[in-house]
Amino acid sequence: MESRIDRIKKHLHSQSYKLTPQREATVRVLLENEEDHLSAEDVYLLVKEKSPEIGLATVYRTLELLAELKIVDKINFGDGVSRFDLRQEGAAHFHHHLVCIECGAVDEIQEDLLGDVEKIVENDWNFKIKDHRLTFHGICYRCQKQEDKEPSEQAVNHS
Amino acid sequence: MESRIDRIKKHLHSQSYKLTPQREATVRVLLENEEDHLSAEDVYLLVKEKSPEIGLATVYRTLELLAELKIVDKINFGDGVSRFDLRQEGAAHFHHHLVCIECGAVDEIQEDLLGDVEKIVENDWNFKIKDHRLTFHGICYRCQKQEDKEPSEQAVNHS
DNA sequence: TGTCAAATTAAAATTATTATCAACCCAAAA
């Protein structure tokens, strides 16, 4: 954990940015919530618990900076807010997402499923791929389980 | 062309919505610009040319309605505006996009490249896929051609 | 023709994000 902070610190220094207390607090929140896909607002509220004097603008600036340095990924699921993910260290590729249209949960897929697809695109469309975003919208395993229990609202009402 | 409008009209009626003149004008703009990925603002300006009395809010509402009925797709490339695409009729799946990071152009891929990937996701993650979004970010063939011409800013200066 | 729900408009409100700017911190120079 500390070592990751250290590496991020070096990464910042290499571009002559500093790891200020505010930036460190922000990074720590991201580290502690690596599973989630936090919005800027979410991050702000969590940082505020530890460092109540921090400003919203600073969180936005920090997230923007971290995204520029490729320390975090800025993602958009079309729900009106940008979300931020710590990059897996050494991950060459963006991970994929499963967005549940029932409950809104967002799960991640780390595997790179697009190797073959990318080859096709680069060859057939003559497009030099730098990054990709793949998101599936559907029903997650949790909601599917629930649907088994209560097959439909109408059927519940049996005496 | 007219037949597509007719089918959309029926589609609306089937959900007891009407194809009002404003809605029709909006759909026509989308039909006439099927290649592009227009933002709500773009659509508004184009509709206004033909029907100057239309309101921006109406265009938003119409696009929202069309998206709900799956007549158009609402996409977000992370540039701060939602974009709207007529659905290819009968297309089971959302098409894919190539976003050029040099010039910003957005090209489409109609082929469904994800058949195999979807099978893997449905089986391994137990996720019932309803839709998907796949976007590649990279350099389009046009910008690659240009890079050949001027290989780099430094190398130009040979005497 | 009169009625009533649906649809429309302009304006106001909301939401997420960015810009502005004075104050601050800290290290290097004088």
Added chain:
DNA sequence: TTTTGGGTTGATAATAATTTTAATTTGACA
């Protein structure tokens, strides 16, 4: 030590996209 200057910060204003509101209009049908 004092000064200087660049980067950073926090409060707040500004902006941009979108949504909601409230009043008005439209149009299908009794």
